[in-house]
Amino acid sequence: MSEDLGLSSCPSCEVLRDELLAVNEFAEIIGSASDIDTLHWVMADTIASILGVDDLVLYLRDGEKLIQKSAFGIKEEDREIFKPIEIPVGAGIVGTAAGTGKSQLINDIATFPGYIPDQYEGASELAVPVIFEKRVIGVFDTESHKKNNYSKRDRQLLERLSRIAAPRIQAAIQRAKLEEAVVFLMEEREQFVKPEIRESGNIPLPGDEVGCFQLNRLLALGEETTLWEATQKDLKRPVILKILHRDKASKQANNFLEKARVASRLHHRNIAEVYGCGEDDGWIWISQEHVPHAQPLAAFLDSAHKLPSLPEDYFSLVFWLLKRATEGLAYAHSQGVTHGDFTVEQLILRPGEEPKIIAFGERATEGDSKSFAEDLRSLVRVIYQTITFRSPDEKNFVPPSLIRPECPPPLDEMCRKFLVESPNSNPTVKGILASLEIPQCESPTKAGGSFFRNWLAKFSGA
Template sequence: MKIGRYEILDEIGEGAMGAVFRAHDPLIERTVAIKTVPIAQLRKEAPDAESRFLREAQSAGRLSHPNIVTIYDVGEADAVAYIAMEYLRGATLREIMDKGPMPLDLALDTALQMAEALAFAHEHGVIHRDVKPANVVITGQSGRIKLTDFGIAHVVNSDQTQAGQMLGSPRYMSPEQAMGREVEGRSDIFSLGAVLYEMLTGHYAFDGDSLPTIIYRVVNDTPVAASALRPQLPAALGELLGRMLSKQPEARPDARAVVGALRSLALATPPATAAPSHRDEITRPLRVLAFGIPLAVFLLIGLGIIVIEHFLPSPTPSAPPAAPRATGGTAGTPAASGPEVRPSGEAPGPPEAAKRESDPYLAGLDKKLVELRIKRTMLLLKYTRQHPDVVQVDREIERLRAERRRHLKQLEKKG
């Protein structure tokens, strides 16, 4: 089966009005995602549905940003309209959130990347208008998020804008959007606030058993404070959520301000585990009894791996001692001069060991690195390298390594 020049490999999902396929582009030998919809259905859906579908490609295609899905091509073939876009490997944010409240640092990092994508889009005259967890993909390679589906995106000052249309997903749309009024960038900020609220609490900011009920609550109700559902949340985060979910657009911060606020909160937040659910509290004794011994065995294996890889000295050729100097060694290359060239920082030589014993801060960094290595090993026994928790631990390990190198350089200057 083909659509235009694209060779269809398999169906990977359903879009708002049509199917989404994984396909091969023989022209440049790459895998793409093809979003399709029958032209007849577009014309039946609404007078402007066909132009709105094509506007998705025009809107997203003008945005080149690491947190926004890349659009490659748009066209019509065999009675269907299609958009060829970047094929993303990973899970949607919806799938991650369905498991319960997210760790605070992971929720802040995800919201920060979403805000950066929206800030870039708004600065280029594009409003997404359908920000929701299902439209965010967490890629498996690096934990980077991609904002997708500009299917109802609105180009500011477009002649095709129609007031009175209610577009978007009810639980995440802004009050002005729910009432069919004109929207601007701060409408996306309200939607981002609703997503962040749910990431942190595990509850919808606005919910109901019918569409009218949800719309009424979006327009009129203020959600329960996130701190009431998760008391350990920083006060500054609660204040930011309150501003993002304001019923008045002018009272909300713009996307660039949200980026700054989230970045400050992320820098001040240490890595943490997700808030426990009631189900966890009920079944914890059973889990301890059933899996305590296997987990202990896994822990011993993990400790063994860490000791072997990072603490036992590897044989090195003897050489006369040399004065310490900075070198540009790379990972996988034997260190030639002093401990400062070790990229991991977990296997200090004799001079560095002495520094660690005399420097409490360096000893604390080493202890934290060991703890994270153990945690990473345990996660890998349960998940894969692409799991968001493993990715987050790897980021924290790299952050601590950088801080360790910086601190060692300061000690050398003082010495």
């Protein structure tokens, strides 16, 4: 292995080889973490293993304080932190690392003025700041009950690991901020359902009971259905409940329920499982897998568009979501099922987790390439909408790059081709996935962000 890396077999070169392998392994492992909380814990566990220490804590900066997010060792219990440690920036060893942006290697904590003991007081400590674009966003900290436990090599290795972790942590922070802002705007908007709709009796209201379900939160109000977070009382489990408007029930009930029966055949990470369907007191419903903190892509786009500015990782995030949607549609097609009406209303997002498609399914006859192609064409329309925040007008088509100059050329070309220039040619799963490879969404006014986007591309799990 040392020859593969161009290293001789001398002891110092062997150490360097081991460090390079460890750094590479760390990059691969954190790239596989699928959600934010898992990412934090995987980082703590893996760094502790690489350094060979029995204590490692990750703190993230929140204003002028640092908050514990994960830990390895005696401070951790089943990956849960019941009382996270909070340290002011500038206080103690961890706070000093954050305040100065410099690593703190303390061989004897008794010599450090202002040492802050936690529940397990140590004798020596190493704290390394996590720095992204010259800003401290967190600190990795390890303590030992032995004095002089950490070496200069330990500090240098942890600094290298911190540099690798920084873009991935920043990507998670930005994603969380975007999700929180959108959820806040969604909850605000939920209060503004028009009174005439509320009073019509055609839609249920929060707190109502539909069969064995208690309606908790309205997720989406469409022309024909409402989408709810609900609780199935008999099984005491959360569900997503889709309910047909009462005034649509007489004409659409059979088709609505048949779709649920078809969709129940599908089992894929990006398709919401169908639990059941039925009728109660005029309400026709479909019960589906619960998605915590769910929000339809339509609501996400509507709310994100109202933000003062888009987070710099916006396009990387939505392209990752759409790659997953493409994979879900491809799986359904392989099972002889088409969606039939794929829109931004039908993709459900959840913070830090895999997106889920709802509202399958239409049975497709063998060789029915037209239905499969129309599903994919609908996906191209959704892609256009995520870029431009508007539905495509195929008669008076405006290329997405004219609306959003940062639109990647492959997506601009795909939208032009399948929505206008060659409406009779059919998009393919392979072609869409190739166009959705995390692109260089370079902003003409912020070229410095390309480093961040490169790292997000590598470690987003896409």
